[in-house]
Amino acid sequence: xxxxxxxxxMPTAAFFVFIGLSLLVMSIWAIKxxxxxxxxxxxxxxxxxxxxxxxxLGSAFICLAWLGMFGxxxxxxxxxxxxxxxxxxxxx
Amino acid sequence: MNKTVNQKAWFLVLxxxxxxxxxxxxxxxTVVNYSVQDTFGNNIFYWxxxxxxxxxxxxxxxxxxxxxxxxxxxxxxxxxIPLGIFIALQMPKKNGLWSSLCLVLIALPLLIxxxxxxxxxxxxxxxxxxxxxxxxxxxxxxxxxVQNPLHAWITIIVMDVWxxxxxxxxxxxxxxxxxxDAYYQAAKIDQASRINIFRYIxxxxxxxxxxxxxxxxFMDSFMIYTEPFVLTGGGPGNVTTFLSIDxxxxxxxxxxxxPAAAFSLMYFLVILLISWVFFTVMTNLDKKEGV
Numbered sequence: 001x002x003x004x005x006x007x008x009x010m011p012t013a014a015f016f017v018f019i020g021l022s023l024l025v026m027s028i029w030a031i032k033x034x035x036x037x038x039x040x041x042x043x044x045x046x047x048x049x050x051x052x053x054x055x056x057l058g059s060a061f062i063c064l065a066w067l068g069m070f071g072x073x074x075x076x077x078x079x080x081x082x083x084x085x086x087x088x089x090x091x092x
Numbered sequence: 093m094n095k096t097v098n099q100k101a102w103f104l105v106l107x108x109x110x111x112x113x114x115x116x117x118x119x120x121x122t123v124v125n126y127s128v129q130d131t132f133g134n135n136i137f138y139w140x141x142x143x144x145x146x147x148x149x150x151x152x153x154x155x156x157x158x159x160x161x162x163x164x165x166x167x168x169x170x171x172x173i174p175l176g177i178f179i180a181l182q183m184p185k186k187n188g189l190w191s192s193l194c195l196v197l198i199a200l201p202l203l204i205x206x207x208x209x210x211x212x213x214x215x216x217x218x219x220x221x222x223x224x225x226x227x228x229x230x231x232x233x234x235x236x237x238v239q240n241p242l243h244a245w246i247t248i249i250v251m252d253v254w255x256x257x258x259x260x261x262x263x264x265x266x267x268x269x270x271x272x273d274a275y276y277q278a279a280k281i282d283q284a285s286r287i288n289i290f291r292y293i294x295x296x297x298x299x300x301x302x303x304x305x306x307x308x309x310f311m312d313s314f315m316i317y318t319e320p321f322v323l324t325g326g327g328p329g330n331v332t333t334f335l336s337i338d339x340x341x342x343x344x345x346x347x348x349x350x351p352a353a354a355f356s357l358m359y360f361l362v363i364l365l366i367s368w369v370f371f372t373v374m375t376n377l378d379k380k381e382g383v
Binding site for chain 1: 118121122124125126128129131135137139141142143145146149150358361364365368372376379
């Protein structure tokens with residue numbers, strides 16, 4: 001199967017593998033240790049899956065804001081994203 | 093009683109998964125791949141990293157298109173939502189021939205394909221053969237949507253209101269129909285004024301459908317392409333070039349696949365964020381109401 005039209009690169013492949021693995025790990029976690037939805041600082045009911053979504057979406061905007069303000073590379077933004085994701089999983 | 097555990101039903105979801113993969117996931121992955129590369133055709137790509145994202149984030153052209161898009165979406169929502177509520181309130185509450193006729197007439201614009209709507213208004217507004225353009229000029233109003241930016245904007249907004257207010261009306265009407273008569277009877281006993289009935293009975297009962305209407309109108313208007321493209325082609329100049337028109341110009345007109353891919357990803361993220369906010373508010377509202 002020729003996939004050259006999709007123009008794959010190692011970094012983008014790694015990015016999608018990371019997303020896929022996150023979903024897989026979260027699914028296994030949900031099966032092994034089911035968690036009830038909880039209400040956090042946003043005053044909305046969230047499941048771990050919701051928190052992953054909020055983390056990923058927020059991280060995308062953090063990286064874009066970093067790019068807009070400081071330009072590339074975005075290593076600093078990735079650190080901020082990790083802290084943000086931890087905060088989301090802890091308090092949201 | 094012991095329940096039989098059978099997970100085979102999951103296989104029924106498989107066709108949907110395959111369909112979504114081919115129609116959404118694979119194209120999205122390709123766009124992500126394009127956004128970090130440059131190409132001159134023939135499937136030959138060069139890695140450029142996040143350069144296109146930086147370029148788009150600092151592009152005045154995109155900032156202007158975004159500004160126009162926000163103004164357009166705000167204006168049409170400010171007109172369509174109140175107008176939709178107003179029309180729904182005027183429609184007959186009891187089911188009968190008159191209400192059916194109203195519903196059919198109201199729903200008619202929704203049945204017309206988008207490019208046809210654009211063509212209808214393009215001809216309607218023409219000053220030589222169009223009923224609207226010719227009549228306005230005959231009345232002494234120097235109307236010309238092809239050359240005058242303000243006229244182009246007014247025509248696009250009126251066209252969108254004509255096309256999409258019906259959706260808000262239908263949703264609000266459905267919301268109003270679901271209010272039991274007992275509420276109105278109680279209001280009558282309390283001698284509530286018409287405004288109070290609207291404020292304390294009809295509006296809260298319509299809140300759910302109004303949120304759905306707002307979400308749908310926001311998403312559609314934020315992604316609008318066909319109607320303004322057919323009507324004005326983004327002109328005169330660039331005054332009606334909205335985000336999606338600019339995106340298509342960039343991707344297909346200029347064949348700048350990299351910048352267009354970066355642009356469309358950011359566009360997608362904004363839509364995703366706002367849709368998620370609307371969805372969360374809606375589901376929380378439903379939970380509060382115990383629906």
